[in-house]
Amino acid sequence: MTEAALTKPGPFVPSRYRVVDRKTETFDITTLWLEPVDQPIDAFEAGQFNMLTVFGVGEIAISISSAPGAPGAIEHTVRDVGTVSHALSQSAVGDIVGVRGPFGTDWGLASLDAVDVVVVAGGIGLAPLRGAMRYLAENKSPERTVALRVGARLPDQIVFPDEIARWGEMGIDVAVTVDVADAGWTGHVGVVTQILAELPFDGEGAVALVCGPEIMMRFSARSLIDLGVAPENIRVSLERNMQCGIAMCGHCQLGPYLLCRDGPVVPYAPLAAELITESER
Amino acid sequence: MEELSDLIAKNSLFVGLPDSTIELAVGCAQNVAFEPGARILVEGEPADTLYLLRRGRVALQVQRPSGKPLVIETIGPNSVLGWSWLVPPYRWQFDGVAIDPVGAVAIDGTCLRAKADADPVFGYALLQRISGVLLSRLQSTRVRLLDLYGHSLDD
Numbered sequence: 001m002t003e004a005a006l007t008k009p010g011p012f013v014p015s016r017y018r019v020v021d022r023k024t025e026t027f028d029i030t031t032l033w034l035e036p037v038d039q040p041i042d043a044f045e046a047g048q049f050n051m052l053t054v055f056g057v058g059e060i061a062i063s064i065s066s067a068p069g070a071p072g073a074i075e076h077t078v079r080d081v082g083t084v085s086h087a088l089s090q091s092a093v094g095d096i097v098g099v100r101g102p103f104g105t106d107w108g109l110a111s112l113d114a115v116d117v118v119v120v121a122g123g124i125g126l127a128p129l130r131g132a133m134r135y136l137a138e139n140k141s142p143e144r145t146v147a148l149r150v151g152a153r154l155p156d157q158i159v160f161p162d163e164i165a166r167w168g169e170m171g172i173d174v175a176v177t178v179d180v181a182d183a184g185w186t187g188h189v190g191v192v193t194q195i196l197a198e199l200p201f202d203g204e205g206a207v208a209l210v211c212g213p214e215i216m217m218r219f220s221a222r223s224l225i226d227l228g229v230a231p232e233n234i235r236v237s238l239e240r241n242m243q244c245g246i247a248m249c250g251h252c253q254l255g256p257y258l259l260c261r262d263g264p265v266v267p268y269a270p271l272a273a274e275l276i277t278e279s280e281r
Numbered sequence: 282m283e284e285l286s287d288l289i290a291k292n293s294l295f296v297g298l299p300d301s302t303i304e305l306a307v308g309c310a311q312n313v314a315f316e317p318g319a320r321i322l323v324e325g326e327p328a329d330t331l332y333l334l335r336r337g338r339v340a341l342q343v344q345r346p347s348g349k350p351l352v353i354e355t356i357g358p359n360s361v362l363g364w365s366w367l368v369p370p371y372r373w374q375f376d377g378v379a380i381d382p383v384g385a386v387a388i389d390g391t392c393l394r395a396k397a398d399a400d401p402v403f404g405y406a407l408l409q410r411i412s413g414v415l416l417s418r419l420q421s422t423r424v425r426l427l428d429l430y431g432h433s434l435d436d
Contacts, residue, residue: 123430153430179425181352186380188355189340191424198357216429 011246014053014098015041019091020073025159028080029124030089031065033073034099041099044068045106046131047237047265051245052076053098054087061242061260062088063128064102067135074099077127077159103245105265107132107209107235114143116201118229120220122151122192122212126159128237128264129211133163137170145201147173151192151216154178155185173200192216193223203228210268211237214276221268231269238263238272285310288386292333294361294410305403309392315379321362322377328365329390334358337383341375350376361414366390 009015021033041050045068053059060082066075080089091097109132117136121129136146148167152158155178168174175195177188188195192212199206208224210217217236224234240252240259247261255275257263266272286307289295295303313332315321321332321339332339338357342350353375356362365373367390397404 125430151430153428157430177355179428179430183349185352188338188357189352190354191421191429193424194421198359213429215427219424219429 009039011100012244014051014059014100015039016096017074017099019093019095019097022091022093025077026157028089029077029127029159030080031075031077032088032091032097033075034097035073036099037096041074041101044074044102046109046135047106047128048102048104049128049242049264050074050076050099050101050103051242052078052084052088053100054084054091055096055098057087058084059098059100059243060084060088061103061239061245063237063264065127065130067131067138070134075130077124077130079124100245103242103260104263107265109135112136112144112207113141116145116147116206118147118149118196118199118203118206118208118224120149120151120192120196120208120210120212120224122216122220123153123157124159125210125212125216125237126150126164129209130160130163132209133167133172137167137172140171145173146171147199147201148175149192149195150174150176151195151212152176152178154180155182155187191219193219196220196223196227199227204230206233208234210234214238218276221273231273232267234268235265236268236272236276237265238276285312285386288312288335289333289388291359292335292361292386293359294333294414298406298410302403302406305396305400306388306393309389309396310386313385313387315383315385317379317381319379319383320376321379321383322373322375324373324376326373328363328371328373330363331366331388331390331393332362333386333388334360334362335384335386337379337381339383340378340380342378343375350378355380363390364411364415367394367411 016037017034019032020035023031044064049061049063051059052062062076065077078085078088080086177190177195181189206229208229210220221234242260243249243251245260247258252259286303289306290303336358340352341354342352344350
């Protein structure tokens with residue numbers, strides 16, 4: 001047995017990472033920049049997730065929100081909704097957290113060079129799509145048009161607004177809508193499915209990457225199908241109770257899927273369209 | 282310059298309908314344009330026009346007792362603006378304010394109702410289309426009520 005194999009931690013042992021930067025995105029969403037203290041985790045693909053540990057508190061699955069292969073720290077964007085995510089959100093620069101991963105399936109960016117792509121994000125759903133968006137914006141293809149459609153409850157709950165604007169300047173067809181406008185909002189007001197109607201390309205043959213609350217993904221998928229996007233070309237990111245990350249514990253089972261291994265990114269058809277309504281166990 | 286019949290035929294409300302139906306609508310229609318900030322619909326005022334938006338966006342909004350108006354929904358190109366001409370008391374329920382330079386086909390509501398009354402085939406086709414758009418708007422409103430990105434559903 002080689003020395004590397006002997007020193008490589010097992011799948012349940014987190015590597016220590018240091019919080020080197022943090023940014024408050026919205027009132028309950030924070031992005032953390034993490035750099036390895038120990039042996040770094042393996043390279044990741046856009047759409048995959050890591051298991052993040054706050055020592056003494058617990059471990060949760062968080063999507064990676066930076067782009068694969070990008071230099072510097074790995075980014076994770078966390079919404080403060082529970083004990084561990086709250087502790088993560090409160091992490092200060094210099095704190096140590098644990099990282100296991102990367103786990104799960106990805107958005108399949110290599111398959112998107114010659115097809116039109118519509119990216120649909122709701123709320124914090126843009127975080128797991130951010131790496132894909134960075135790739136699509138920075139790696140232009142003459143055979144591909146990219147549209148980004150973002151929905152949020154309120155204008156101040158839009159995550160990464162500066163980056164969304166920059167993607168627009170880089171040639172991405174961007175539209176953002178909010179459910180409820182405030183006094184300063186001059187953009188679109190309405191549900192995200194309404195801004196799907198004005199795509200700059202035919203739905204037929206296009207690929208859709210969709211991430212957000214599951215009800216939003218269902219309605220978005222239906223609208224995309226109405227626009228001609230083939231159900232099997234709609235990729236959704238599903239999340240259940242990820243715990244082990246290596247398809248052993250079964251907590252994240254959804255029908256035939258163990259989502260920590262077979263997801264989070266799965267095709268909408270044939271299975272996800274039916275499974276997406278199943279409640280978490 | 283495109284003919285009114287072509288502009289009407291391309292709008293989502295009329296697309297696919299026979300030429301004879303389009304021509305009935307043409308008889309009630311004219312091209313209109315609005316500058317940003319123009320109040321196209323005024324709450325409480327008589328509602329007499331169906332607008333087929335060609336370009337620009339319109340904010341449906343309500344005036345608050347204090348502060349800026351509250352935008353309820355934004356209507357964009359190829360969409361339809363204004364339903365209150367269809368049923369009594371024929372008064373706008375909200376303000377409709379141009380956000381951008383707006384180009385539209387304005388169809389006289391009284392004229393359209395009269396033609397629908399006189400020609401039930403036309404009237405039925407028109408109401409079927411209008412019902413489809415209204416249903417879509419109702420469903421969108423219901424979806425927004427779900428607070429899709431909010432916190433109450435997940436937490």
